[in-house]
Amino acid sequence: MPVDFELTKEQEDVKATVREFAEKYIAPRAIEFEEKQMIPPEITREMGRLGLFGVTYPEEYGGLGLDPVTAGLILEEIVRADLTFSLAVAYLVPASWGYVACKYGSEEFRDDIIRKAAGGDLWIGIATTEPGAGSDLAGISTTARRDGDSYVVSGEKAYISGVREAREKGVWFELGGGHVTLAYTDKSKLHRGMSLFFVPLTDPGISVRLEKEFGRKGWSYGSFVLDNVKVPGKYRIGEEGRGFYIAMEGFDHARAYIALACAVGGKRAIELAAEYAKQRRAFGEPIATFQGVQFQLADNWARLEAAHSLAYRALWALKMEQEGRLGRYEVTKIAASAKLFAVQTAKAAIDDALRWFGAYGYTEENPVALAMKAVKSYDWAEGSLDIMRLIVAREVLGREYIARRR
Ligand SMILES: Cc1cc2nc3c(=O)[nH]c(=O)nc-3n(C[C@H](O)[C@H](O)[C@H](O)COP(=O)(O)OP(=O)(O)OC[C@H]3O[C@@H](n4cnc5c(N)ncnc54)[C@H](O)[C@@H]3O)c2cc1C
Structure with a gap:
């Protein structure tokens, strides 16, 4: 197997740009993230402008279209500048879950949500964990019931990163954000009965509660309750039962x-x-x-x-x-x-x-x-x-x- 640790010219350039940004904007303020328990919105806005919340999304939807290794090189620079890891979370969650949502999401979902996320106007998180189930995902209780072209989702998600940033529009992200959310569409089938949906946390049918975090306090962490929240069918990520x-x-x-x-x-x-x-x-x-x-x-x-x-x-x-x-x-x-x-x-x-x-x-x-x-x-x-x-x-x-x- 050939082994090559050398970076390409493009990778060197990406790394140098992000290092310059991180040294100038992130490093001097990283301790403040923890003290004030938030990342200053001008930092997420600037990161959005640089395309750092859509690094792994395809270029045709406005992303940078970078592969995971190159996306990792960017993460290195972010972590070196911010040892509270708050920005690392803000960066790596959409790089992972936004990528997968884009891969399996509908064309309308990509055109609508991925495009906005790639432009830095919206943040994509992940919500699988619940008060009663974390490691054992088959133990979740959230359900999604089909209702015409939509789904009605009910349940509670807990210990979820980025709930405040997704909930509050116009602060960290112009349009807030939402979470790729796991729910049962057919509980009798256990793992084969789960589906994923993109759920905007700005929906008025959702209530959010924040936890007091032990560390990495700059990026929120909390729970949200879905009370018969209507989610358009186009926000289903992948086929029913594949979640x-x-x-x-x-x-x-x-x-x-x-x-x-x-x-x-x-x-x-x-x-x-x-x-x-x-x-x-x-x-x-x-x-x-x-x-x-x-x-x-x-x-x-x-x-x-x-x-x-x-x-x-x-x-x-x-x-x-x-x-x-x-x-x-x-x-x-x-x-x-x-x-x-x-x-x-x-x-x-x-x-x-x-x-x-x-x-x-x-x-x-x-x-x-x-x-x-x-x-x-x-x-x-x-x-x-x-x-x-x-x-x-x-x-x-x-x-x-x-x-x-x-
Ligand atoms: C800072 C932070 C951020 C998070 N952000 C998110 C998020 O954004 N979205 C989201 O969905 N979730 C998030 N989580 C939740 C995380 O995914 C869960 O904590 C994790 O999956 C474990 O689930 P649990 O906490 O319910 O623990 P449990 O599943 O209740 O496990 C409790 C303990 O039992 C052990 N255990 C469980 N099953 C086994 C087994 N079969 N064999 C041996 N040991 C076992 C576990 O290792 C653990 O030590 C976050 C958690 C933290 C701490």
Whole structure:
């Protein structure tokens, strides 16, 4: 297999443009995202203007038409500038779920919603989780009943990212946004009875409640209740009964990006802590001189390099799948492996890096402390680490070893 880590000229250019933007607009204000518990709207507006909320959407619908590897290069720059990970979430969710919604959505949906999202006027999120079901998607209660050309959707979604930004029109996005939402169209068929719909959160029939997040506070997280909300049939994503399987594809994308974000965030944390360790003196020496610190640095860095490479392998696998050169299950296995490894690796690295700061590590002004809280969210978001383990084991052992439902 040929291996080539070299970037193309186009990739270099994209990376340089986003780095310049991130250093100028994002990095100086990232701590503020956490303090004020919001991303300043001028940042999302500028990102929208640059097309960063539609990087993976086809050019014919106004997107940048970038492949997952190139979209990952952009994510790197965003994470390096914002260790709260708030912007990483704002970026990677539409890059994953908007892409999948566009792939399976109707022509009218693409023309209407994808075009607006690609132009930065609307944000696309994902809503599978409910108060009573997260890992076990067959346990959801939300239903969608056909009513002429529309569906009537009822239920509750919980712990959903971006509910405030999608709900409030004219602030972060001119038109607010909506979530790719999983519902049963035929509960008797379990996984084969689920369908996906794009549900605009601006609908008056929806009520939103925000949670107080533990970290990455710049991008909201909360629940929404759908009380007989009418959703046009053209907003169904894919065929009826295919929702679960399409959602699994969306998770693969999100997991690969999350793996990359964690690897890059972990490396940035080590870099920041290493700078501090060169300045901070104890017992007459910079603490960077102590081998206890150096050995931690080296072990973590080596593991982060591995996580970084594996994340790109997952993004590359998605690209190969798009080109019809790799199968679905192989992609799922690599993406789950990448997330499983990167989240654990980043958490351990950030924990060590934070210790080098001493007591200054235990303040909210320290970006590495904010990174630690943010990376913790990936124990669960877009599939828990235990579910990643189950997926990898299933793909390696074979499907006959899946534990049966009781
Ligand atoms: C910051 C954040 C943002 C999120 N954003 C979104 C979003 O935008 N959209 C959305 O739909 N969801 C979102 N989620 C929810 C996330 O997808 C769920 O938390 C996740 O799927 C796990 O579901 P759960 O929280 O209900 O945990 P549960 O499914 O109740 O699991 C609880 C624990 O049991 C373990 N477990 C469950 N089943 C098994 C098993 N078979 N074997 C071994 N262990 C098992 C899990 O690993 C976990 O540790 C977000 C979560 C967080 C923390």
